[in-house]
Amino acid sequence: MAKYFPGIFILLCLVNPFLSAEVPSVTTALGTITGETKRVIFQKKTYDVDRYLGIPYARPPTGELRFKKPQPYGPFVEAYSATKFGLSCLQSFLIPILPAENTSEDCLFLNIYVPRQEPDQPSGHAIMFFIHGGAFLMGSGKIYDGGVLSSVGNVIVVTINYRLGLLGFLDIDNEKSSGNFGLFDQRLALQWVNENIGAFGGDKDRVTIFGESAGSVSVSLQMMFPQNEELFRSGISESGAIMLPGLYQENNIEVAKYHAEIMNCNVEDMDEVFSCLHSATPEIINKAVSDAVASDSMTTIVKLRIVPTIDGEFIKTNPADLFRKAVAEDCEEINFFRTRKLMNGVNGKEGAMLLLSLGPDNLDELEITREQMNTLQIPGALALVYGQRTVPEVVKQLLIAEYTDWKNPDDPKTIREELMRLFGDINFNVPAIEMSRIHSNASDVDSYLYNFVPVLDKHIFPAPNWINMSNHGDELGPVFGYNIDFEALLNISDYTPPEWELKLSERMMAYWTNFAKTGDPNKPVSDAVSSVVWPKYDVTSQSYIKIDREDSVGQYLFARETDFWKNSLSAVFDATEHVQTITSQYGSKDEQTCEKDGTCG
Numbered sequence: 001m002a003k004y005f006p007g008i009f010i011l012l013c014l015v016n017p018f019l020s021a022e023v024p025s026v027t028t029a030l031g032t033i034t035g036e037t038k039r040v041i042f043q044k045k046t047y048d049v050d051r052y053l054g055i056p057y058a059r060p061p062t063g064e065l066r067f068k069k070p071q072p073y074g075p076f077v078e079a080y081s082a083t084k085f086g087l088s089c090l091q092s093f094l095i096p097i098l099p100a101e102n103t104s105e106d107c108l109f110l111n112i113y114v115p116r117q118e119p120d121q122p123s124g125h126a127i128m129f130f131i132h133g134g135a136f137l138m139g140s141g142k143i144y145d146g147g148v149l150s151s152v153g154n155v156i157v158v159t160i161n162y163r164l165g166l167l168g169f170l171d172i173d174n175e176k177s178s179g180n181f182g183l184f185d186q187r188l189a190l191q192w193v194n195e196n197i198g199a200f201g202g203d204k205d206r207v208t209i210f211g212e213s214a215g216s217v218s219v220s221l222q223m224m225f226p227q228n229e230e231l232f233r234s235g236i237s238e239s240g241a242i243m244l245p246g247l248y249q250e251n252n253i254e255v256a257k258y259h260a261e262i263m264n265c266n267v268e269d270m271d272e273v274f275s276c277l278h279s280a281t282p283e284i285i286n287k288a289v290s291d292a293v294a295s296d297s298m299t300t301i302v303k304l305r306i307v308p309t310i311d312g313e314f315i316k317t318n319p320a321d322l323f324r325k326a327v328a329e330d331c332e333e334i335n336f337f338r339t340r341k342l343m344n345g346v347n348g349k350e351g352a353m354l355l356l357s358l359g360p361d362n363l364d365e366l367e368i369t370r371e372q373m374n375t376l377q378i379p380g381a382l383a384l385v386y387g388q389r390t391v392p393e394v395v396k397q398l399l400i401a402e403y404t405d406w407k408n409p410d411d412p413k414t415i416r417e418e419l420m421r422l423f424g425d426i427n428f429n430v431p432a433i434e435m436s437r438i439h440s441n442a443s444d445v446d447s448y449l450y451n452f453v454p455v456l457d458k459h460i461f462p463a464p465n466w467i468n469m470s471n472h473g474d475e476l477g478p479v480f481g482y483n484i485d486f487e488a489l490l491n492i493s494d495y496t497p498p499e500w501e502l503k504l505s506e507r508m509m510a511y512w513t514n515f516a517k518t519g520d521p522n523k524p525v526s527d528a529v530s531s532v533v534w535p536k537y538d539v540t541s542q543s544y545i546k547i548d549r550e551d552s553v554g555q556y557l558f559a560r561e562t563d564f565w566k567n568s569l570s571a572v573f574d575a576t577e578h579v580q581t582i583t584s585q586y587g588s589k590d591e592q593t594c595e596k597d598g599t600c601g
């Protein structure tokens with residue numbers, strides 16, 4: 001633990017938020033690490049938090065180490081000064097907040113925020129390890145400042161960078177580049193925490209991983225990787241379940257070729273594609289991305305998408321198959337998942353963000369015609385969920401019926417609302433419920449579910465003004481005590497949210513850090529912040545908490561939608577496919593009717 005003299009601090013604080021006179025310093029097995037103390041304010045209370053920024057946890061993944069699993073950084077030669085964020089990883093999609101000059105291939109750093117209060121347990125502070133989102137293509141740990149969460153919640157917060165896009169996930173189906181490096185980076189950072197966090201006053205037996213969007217998918221992937229046994233005991237998944245449709249491919253050879261092509265390399269031969277990508281400088285990679293995005297941003301994000309694959313090592317089996325298998329038989333990944341406590345949730349209108357794919361400029365006036373819905377959006381959704389399978393007409397009709405407001409079926413404004421619901425259900429809501437069900441069924445370990453719905457003063461990501469619940473990402477502000485980089489994200493300096501949001505934030509930080517400390521979001525901080533007891537989730541009661549201006553308890557969140565997608569629609573799909581097989585076998589003239597078990601009359 002850092003040595004400090006509170007008296008001196010109080011004096012210095014009056015003049016300088018950075019208390020440089022007494023530098024916090026810890027001695028780890030890797031050497032001494034010095035940080036800085038920062039003063040943060042939340043709800044008029046001030047806190048001092050020690051932070052250690054930009055600690056390298058892996059050797060730079062450059063040169064021969066590009067497209068390889070990360071290697072531990074090892075010991076420091078001299079005392080390591082951890083007072084500046086490390087550079088962010090190369091972004092595989094352009095975002096103004098992380099311009100190319102602020103990124104680097106040498107980016108495997110972590111940041112640690114340590115509160116000054118006594119820990120809640122003699123064994124040390126609980127640890128919250130954050131995995132940022134950004135579609136596995138974008139983002140950085142430094143956007144999410146752990147200072148307030150750490151201070152108010154009295155936990156250690158760790159944020160990390162991990163490799164993204166091409167450099168993080170290239171999988172060409174051979175040992176030259178086998179993919180999922182970004183997931184191995186996350187894991188190596190967790191191992192670093194496991195080995196060294198004790199020196200910072202942390203209790204390595206109380207690590208909770210949490211993440212949003214792709215960070216949340218990462219949380220669920222880490223929770224299904226049995227070799228992580230020692231590394232954490234619980235996970236928080238915010239808006240991103242493992243079963244994101246269309247996410248997992250066997251490799252990303254096609255996307256690799258697309259990258260090589262825009263770098264003017266020969267794409268006929270995979271060895272040449274590999275050498276091209278392996279020797280490309282970061283400048284060339286960045287230029288390829290920016291040229292591609294400039295030409296056509298929305299379709300390009302799909303072409304540039306190099307994300308986790310079924311590499312046979314980190315992900316052995318497509319999670320969809322795992323989930324199906326787990327209902328009937330034992331499987332190692334799900335067994336491991338069921339030994340970690342889970343807090344899982346989605347926001348009110350997750351689908352709003354995906355409306356951006358329809359053209360980001362006219363979201364407020366967006367209208368969708370019946371024609372567009374039926375001939376473009378519904379088939380698109382089915383293609384996403386069912387991939388290459390030919391979708392029978394009856395399945396399409398069922399889907400149209402389900403996502404129609406029958407009081408007003410042809411109003412372009414109700415249709416846009418239904419489209420948003422469709423996007424939300426497929427990509428977030430149904431996968432989240434499926435994951436909570438799998439986790440809690442036949443399991444002794446606690447599972448919690450939330451739905452975060454309030455419309456906040458500011459959305460983190462662009463959203464149409466007509467949505468009446470929270471968008472994707474909106475819970476991040478309250479979870480971090482509004483200490484995320486609003487200037488970078490929204491071009492607002494010194495953002496102060498309305499008072500009710502600060503109260504909401506106080507409750508959410510209590511739920512989140514309670515869960516990290518005790519495994520129960522209601523303990524130890526309860527009545528003072530929330531009057532509601534958040535019940536456990538199980539497949540029978542299906543209880544959850546609805547987080548709003550006033551929190552409340554609900555049941556059966558997205559139960560109808562989950563049944564529709566997982567049971568009704570699939571059953572119709574399978575039955576129709578079966579009838580088609582039989583009729584093509586026996587000739588369709590006979591007009592036979594066949595049962596699902598194959599008997600035909």
Ligand SMILES: *[C@@H]1O[C@H](CO)[C@@H](O)[C@H](O)[C@H]1NC(C)=O
Binds near residue numbers: 096099
């Ligand atoms: C990029 O880095 C420079 C130097 O650290 C900093 O001044 C600048 O604000 C950064 N830009 C962004 C958009 O973060």
Ligand SMILES: *[C@@H]1O[C@H](CO)[C@@H](O)[C@H](O)[C@H]1NC(C)=O
Binds near residue numbers: 328437
């Ligand atoms: C729970 O598990 C049982 C037994 O494995 C299975 O029959 C049932 O379908 C599962 N329920 C849900 C909701 O997944």
Ligand SMILES: *[C@@H]1O[C@H](CO)[C@@H](O)[C@H](O)[C@H]1NC(C)=O
Binds near residue numbers: 417468469
């Ligand atoms: C939001 O809008 C939808 C569709 O118009 C409506 O059904 C729902 O009740 C509204 N919810 C809230 C919280 O206002």
Ligand SMILES: *[C@@H]1O[C@H](CO)[C@@H](O)[C@H](O)[C@H]1NC(C)=O
Binds near residue numbers: 491
């Ligand atoms: C940020 O806001 C300032 C002042 O409101 C404005 O001048 C500037 O153009 C904005 N920057 C961006 C990138 O929108």
